[in-house]
Amino acid sequence: MSYRRINRIPDDWGTAVNVQQMVFGNRGDTSCSGVAFSRDEITGEATPSGDFLPNAQGEDVVSGVRTPRDLHDMRKSMPEAYGVLMEILRTLERHYRDMQDTEFTVEDGRLYMLQTRNAKRPAQAAVRFAVDAVSEGLLDKRAAIATIDAGRLDALLHPTFARDAEFDVLAEGVAASPGAAKGAIVFTADAAVAAAEDGRKVILVRPFTEADDVAGFHSAEGILTSEGGKASHAALVARGMGKPCVSGAAALEIDVAAKEVRVGDTRLREGDLIALDGTAGLVTTDDVPLQDPEVSEHFETVLAWADELRILGVRSNADTPEDARKARQFGAEGIGLCRTEHMFMAADRQPRMRAMIMAESEEDRRRALDELLPLQQQDFQGLFEEMRGLPVTIRLLDPPLHEFLPSAEEVAGELERARIEQSDDLDELERTLERVHALAETNPMLGTRGVRLGVLHPEIYEMQVRAMVRAAESVGEAPRLEIMIPLVAYEKELELMRGFVERVVEEEVKGLEVAVGTMVELPRACFVADRIAGVADFFSFGTNDLTQTALGFSRDDVEGKFLARYLETRIVDRSPFETIDKPGVGWLVRLAAWTGREAKPGLGLGICGEHGGDPESIAFFHMAGLDYVSCSPYRVPIARVAAAQAAAGDQ
C-alpha cells in the first residue's frame, strides 16, 4: 500500500526550511527524498536521487513517477540522516499528539524537513496507534480515541480482498456497502434464494433493486447494481444487512431478461464468477482471494475505552434474529428500530400479505391477517430471544401497501398479452390491476403509509401488537417492549393509536407495561413536538424521512438524478443522507428534542435513521442531547467510538 499525496506546507512550519533549495542541488548516494510515517506499521518510502530532473526530486515521490524504496533501506544507506529523521518524527508526534505523515529530503547527507501533517491511516493502524499512544504515555484515553477516524473502522468488520491481490478492474461503481464478496452471478431474488438453498454462493446482479428483491439480499454474498448511488435502495438495504454492495456501476449493461451482463466486448452470463469490493467500489471477474476481518485485541481495548467515555447510548437497527445477534456481539445496548415490513417480504409471507391487501371485505382481510399473525409472532420470538432484558423498539407497519404488489406496468403488459391470447388469467389480472391502480400513489413517500395505515386499517396494527405481546410472553426474560408509531404529524394521530395499542395489549396480557412512542420524521411533528410529547413515551428521530421532507429530496430519485451534479457544483459537500444537514434537518431535530423534553422531562430521545452510524452526525446528536443513536449492526462499533469522541469534545 503506498501513500502518494500532494500536501501543502503547514502554515505553522515557518520559513526555516527553503523548499526550493531542498529539491535542487547535487545528486549522489548521500541524497534522497521521501515520505516517512512516525509509526512502524507504515514504514514510509524514500527515493534515492539519481538522474532526477531539477526541481522534481520531491514531486516525483509525490506523483509516483519513481518507484520508492522502503524507508528501512535508508537506515542502511544513510544511517545518520535516518537517525535524525526518526528523532524528528518522535518530536513531531509529541508536538502534534498524533501520528505524522512527513515529507523530507536529504541532500549531501543533510536532512531537510519539507512538511508534516497528521497521518491518514488505515483503521488497523489507527487503532494500534491509539493503544500504543496510551501505553507510551503520549496521550490519555480521551485524546487517543480522538486520533481515530471512526468512519474508517468499518474496514475492520468486513472481509476484504487479500491485501496483495492483483486483479483487473471490470467496472467501478459506488462503494455502497463495505466488504468484499464473490460468487456466481444471479439476476433475480428467486435465483439467489434457490442458490442459497443449494449451498451455492452468489452475487445478486440487477440494474437496481426494489422492495421485493430483499429476499434475495439475505441469500446473496453481495449485491451489484448498475444504477443508483450510496442512498439507493440496494445500498441502504445492503448496508443495513452488512452485505457488501457496489451500486451504480454504470459501465455494466445488465440485461435481466437475457440474463446477461455486457461490458464493452465482455459478456457475462448467469453462473459466471464475479467479485466485488464494496469498500472501494470495484468489480472484477478475477477469482480474488478474500481475507477475513481481523478484530484485534487492540480494537477491543479501544471499544472498552469508548464505552467508558461516551454519554450517548448505542443501539442497533435489526429486523431479524441474525441482525440482532450480530448487533449484540458488536455491543449494541438494544434495538432502536425493528422494521416489521421486512418480515412480510420473505418468500413465504408475500402471498399472504398480498391476499390481505387484495381482500375485498374486512372479513377476508382478517382471515389473511390471522394467517400472518403466527409467522410474525415467530419472527419476534427469534428477535426477543437474542435481546433478552434489553429495550427493543418495534415500528408498526410503515410502507404503503402497494409496495407488496407488482407494478402497474408489469401487470398492464401481462394483461395486454392475456387479452390478445384470450387467456384464462384475464379476470384475475384485471382485478389485480384495478387494486394496483386503487393503491397507486403519485408520491408514495408522502402518501398512505405510517400511522395513516393504522388509522385506515387498525386491524393490521392489531395483528402486529398481538404478535409481539405473545412473542414477548413466550420468551423467558422478555425484552423491554417499545412500540413505535411511524410518520406522526398530529398529536391526535398518536393519541388514537396509543389508545388502540394499549387496549390490544391489555386484552392479551393484563397489566403488561409497554412504552408507546413515535418516530419523528416530519417537519410538522418537530414544530408540535411539545403536544406530541404529551402522548408519547419516546421519540425516535427518523432522519432519513426527515431529510427527504425537509429538503424535498426523494432518496430514491435524488442520488441517481442530480446529486452528482450538486456535488460537482458544490451546492452540497456531502450527501445529506450520509451526514445530517445541520441547518435544516438538524434544527428540526433540536427543536423537537428541546420542546418535547420541556413538555415531558422523562421523554426518551433516540435516532434511528442512517445518520445514526455516521460519526459527524453522531457528534451532532450528542450535542442535541439525545439519549441514544441506533444504526445498522456493522456500524455499532463505529458509533461507540464516535459517541466517545463526541463526549470528549465537550471537555
Place this chain on the structure above:
Amino acid sequence: MSYRRINRIPDDWGTAVNVQQMVFGNRGDTSCSGVAFSRDEITGEATPSGDFLPNAQGEDVVSGVRTPRDLHDMRKSMPEAYGVLMEILRTLERHYRDMQDTEFTVEDGRLYMLQTRNAKRPAQAAVRFAVDAVSEGLLDKRAAIATIDAGRLDALLHPTFARDAEFDVLAEGVAASPGAAKGAIVFTADAAVAAAEDGRKVILVRPFTEADDVAGFHSAEGILTSEGGKASHAALVARGMGKPCVSGAAALEIDVAAKEVRVGDTRLREGDLIALDGTAGLVTTDDVPLQDPEVSEHFETVLAWADELRILGVRSNADTPEDARKARQFGAEGIGLCRTEHMFMAADRQPRMRAMIMAESEEDRRRALDELLPLQQQDFQGLFEEMRGLPVTIRLLDPPLHEFLPSAEEVAGELERARIEQSDDLDELERTLERVHALAETNPMLGTRGVRLGVLHPEIYEMQVRAMVRAAESVGEAPRLEIMIPLVAYEKELELMRGFVERVVEEEVKGLEVAVGTMVELPRACFVADRIAGVADFFSFGTNDLTQTALGFSRDDVEGKFLARYLETRIVDRSPFETIDKPGVGWLVRLAAWTGREAKPGLGLGICGEHGGDPESIAFFHMAGLDYVSCSPYRVPIARVAAAQAAAGDQ
C-alpha cells in the same frame, strides 16, 4: 331558500325566557313559531300552530317538518306581535352590531324570543347589509366589512343554477370549484378542444385528470370527476381557471374507453347533456337554466372600502392573457405567479416539448428549444400587454419533465401489442419507454424539478429568460419583471441561477433591471432564509408544496386516500390545503419571513399558494408581515375583503 338549523340558546341570553313554556301551551290563530331575520333580503319564516304535538312547536320549524310561511303573512295575521318582533329585531341588531337570525314563538298573541345569533347569509345579502349598515350609521366601514363572510363572496362571481330551478340530482360530489355549467359530455381533452373549435359547449367528464388534460379545461364549460377531492388536480386547476368543477362524484362510473357514464341503471354517452353546480357539488341531467352573477354596485362599494383599509397587497396567479385580464378586472395589483409550464401543455406545444425531452444531444435539445422560444415569447407578450406597468412574477419551469410524456403503463401496453403484432412502431415505442423509465421517479414531487432542472439543464431556463425579456421589450409599457426560481433549498442554488439569469438578461438587453427571487416551499429554505435572502430580491411562499413537505402530505394522494377519515376522526378540522396549517406550515412561513427580512430589510414577501385566496389564511399572512397574497383571479375580490378584515382586526 330555507334556513333550518338547530341552534343552541346563546349563553348570554339569560334565564328571562323559559323555553319549555314557549313551546307548550294553547294553539290557535294567535299562536305561531318562527325564524326571523333582521333584514328584508331574507324575510324569514313562521309556522302558525295548528295540530302540533306538545313540545314540538319550535322543533318542527327548525327540523323542517312543517312548511313554514313567509314572515310577511304574520304581519297580516298578528300585526301586533309582528310589530313587536320587528322592534326587537332592530334592537338586537344594534346590540350585536350584525344582522340577526332569531327564533321566536307567539302564544296567545304574546311574543316570546327563543334565541338569536348573527345570521349566516348569502353573499349578496351580506354585502347589502354591510353597505346599509354604514349608510344607516349602525356601523363604520371597518365594522361593516367585518360582518361579511369573505369566503362566500365567491358566489357573486360565478353563474349559478337559477334560484327557483327544480331538478333531480344524479350524483353528489365535492364542491370543488364554484359556479354552475352545462353542456354535452366529452371524455377527453382532445374532444373538448375539438368541440370548442366547433362552438359546442361541453363538460369534460373523467375519473380524474392529469397534467395533459389541462388543454381540455380551457375548452370545457365545467369539469366533472368521479375521483379526488377539493385538492385533486381537477379541483385545483379548475379553481385556478374559475371553471366550475364537481370532483369525486363517486356514484358515477366513468368508462372512458367505452365513452359511457353509468349511475345505477342510467347510462350516459358522449354528447348527452349534463349540468353541474360546483358551488353545491351537484350533478344533474336536467336542463337547468343558469343565472349570471350579479356584481352589484354594493359589492363595488365594499371592495373600494376594502382597498382603503387593507395593508396586504393582492395579486393574482395567472398563466394566460385571459386570466390576467380577468385578474385585473377583479382588482389584482400584479401577477404573483405565472406558471410557465402551462404554456407547454397546449396542444401545439406538447410535441415540441416532447422533442426537447427526447433529445439525445444538447444540440437536438437546443433545436427543440429554439422552436419553443417564439411560442413562449408570444405567450408572455399577451400576458404583459394585460399587465402594463404592474409587477409580474414568472416562475421558471418547475414540474418534472416526465409530466410531459405519456405514462410508462400506457407505453408498456402499446409496446406489448406492437411486439405481438410486429408493428413498425416497435423501435420508437421502445425508445420512448426507455426515456420514460429514465425520467420516472418514485416521488416526483421530491425529485428532479424546480431549480434542480435549472441546474441540470440551464438551456431550458435560458430559453425562458430570453423569451420573457424579448416579450417585455416588445410591449410598450413593460411590466416589472420578477423572475422566480422554484424549489430552492440551498442558497448556492439560487446564487448559481441568479448569476445565470442575469447573464442571459444582460445579453438580451444591456442594463435591463429584473428582480430575481425564489419560491420558498421547502422547510430547509425556511431555516436558511437569512442566507437565501442574501441572494434574493424577493421570496414568494409556495404554501402548497410547503404543506406537502412539512406535513408529508402528497396533495394528489391525501385527499382521495385518507383525508376523509382524518376529518371524520377529527385529526384535522379542515384540509391543510385549504386553510394554512398554522402550527407547522405557518411557523415555517413566519420563520422565513422574519429571518429573511432581518438579513435583507427590503426583501419582498408574498405568497402564491392556494392559501392566498383563503380568508383565514390571509389573516395569518397579514400577521406574518407579508407584502401581498396572490390567488386565482376569481378569488381576488375575496382576498381584498379578507385583507381588509385582517387589517381591521389589528385595531
